Amino acid sequence: MGYPGTVTELTQGLRHGGYLADRGLATTLLVSLSLGRPVLLEGEVGVGKTEVAKVLAASYGRKLIRLQCYEGIDTSQALYEWDYARQMLAIRALSERQLAGDEAVEKLFGPKFLVQRPLLEAVQAGEQAVLLIDEIDRADDEFEAFLLEVLSDFQITIPEIGTITARSRPAVILTSNRTRELHDALRRRCLYHWIGYPAAEREVEIVLAREPGAAEELTRKVVRAVHRLRELDLAKPPGVAETIDWVRTLGFLGERDLTPAAAGDTLGAVIKDRDDLELVRENLAEITSGA
Secondary structure (H helix, E strand, O other): OOOOOOHHHHHHHHHHOOOOOOHHHHHHHHHHHHHOOOEEEEEOOOOOHHHHHHHHHHHOOOEEEEEEOOOOOOHHHHOEEEOHHHHHHHHHHOOHHHHHOOHHHHHHOOHHHEEEOHHHHHHHHHHHEEEEEEOHHHOOHHHHHHHHHHHHHOEEEEOOOEEEEOOOOOEEEEEEOOOOOOOHHHHHHOEEEEEOOOOHHHHHHHHHHHOOOOOHHHHHHHHHHHHHHHHOOOOOOOOHHHHHHHHHHHHHOOOOOOOHHHHHHOHHHOOOOHHHHHHHHHOHHHHHOOO
């Protein structure tokens, strides 16, 4: 299945997969897919940045390849590794004469002993894949510089094998929660879109798209309460993902209204910090009032 040719078609395709994209995001994605440019998505935690890549891949029959970044990630964890255990078994199976010859290197460092990591896998998959580079802001400066080089050429050199070049480029989506500033070089390489908290009515639509069985009136009350929570001085304000979890939790428990008691019992679905929990409990009546 090919990617769509218009913003409207892409918006509808994502909606069919349960993701409601605004026109700005859909336009950015369409340009990215058409011109082969990576997209950098920034925004608050839990607003659906990672979900964009997941739904895009699922909606258009592409393989999702995810590179989860974290502090200390290095190139071998992103590119490839050799299967040392299998190589040792192969060495034991070779005779002394075979080990002394050049063919031993070819046998031990050939494709069958190569363990693909996300970037190499994406290079070989090409346009049949969506490469998600998740939370790039958690990686260090050196890894970001290395990633910039890979995204520029989409080719990887393996000394023992040679250079592997992508026949076609995969769709590339990078996400960042802005725990640190990314370098200008990476930003210039990408198209950019900011995903913020949606307006209340839009958030109701998003929740009902993800949870079709949810009661609309309860959903509206939960969304209003979540918007009030975001106005508090919380260390970890709830994102859309937490709104969906709260609605799902209340529905599972058979609650039909967001009463202070029901909210208090289920705060763990929406609040994920101890100090925040205490602050919310102190203001629970106000948060659920009129919700």
